[in-house]
Amino acid sequence: MKIATWNINGVRARLDNLVAWLKESSPDIVGLQEIKTVDEGFPRAEIEALGYHVETHGQKGFNGVALLSKIRPDEVNRGLPGGDGDEQSRFMEGVFSVKGGVIRFCCLYLPNGNPPDDPVKYPYKLSWMDRLAAFAEDRLALEEPLILAGDYNVIPEPHDCWDVKAWEKDALYLPPTRQAFRRLENLGFTDAVRASTDAAPLYTFWDYQAGCWPKNNGIRIDHLMLSAEASDRLVSTGIEKHVRNWEKPSDHVPVVAVLDFAAV
């Protein structure tokens, strides 16, 4: 079972890349972030033609997440609990049958939070992270393999960015952000990529501006967080960096993991 997360930065602008990548990588379950379209605008037919089931949680112009899967989910839930009046489409959950049980795969697009002195944006990020931790704690009680996959907009550690000086005052790196991320680790979630390699640095995002990609000025903000029941089955991970060299790339690349689960 191969799982993946990818902030695609506009699914309609990225359709050719998405199709090419699905054909090449052939993941079983994919969480997409920043589809930047309403549900009706998602290029559903093109993805279904590749044998994928498509579930979306869209929004006009911004945000939006989707779940693509070779197997049909038994259950899909949209929206992160606890956000009374939160209109932003940033979270969805799918439950999939596998041999011997289920896996629960959540696709999340965590708020950016910049600028940190804005009266709304950084508090929204931190409260969203609180809601995510509460959700995670609730789901952990099910004792299922649980994957929290997505664009966290969190640089977990100093070696996850090309220059700490450039990021230390940023909402992606400020101490409260990293503390909130560590709460997930302390609940028992494993950062799959970090757990399966000693290599550093590892990046998943390179800004379009300032020649960040050719200079390898990247950050690692897209994560696959695994509950104990999932990390027990972790085989390998990868950051599909070559996709950043394709024409009209997203500024993020796919992050994948292979887990030792078999289809029903």
Added chain:
DNA sequence: ATGGTCGTGGTACGA
């Protein structure tokens, strides 16, 4: 030269 780019929707904003 001290910025530099995208996508979306509509000529601003978020990242």
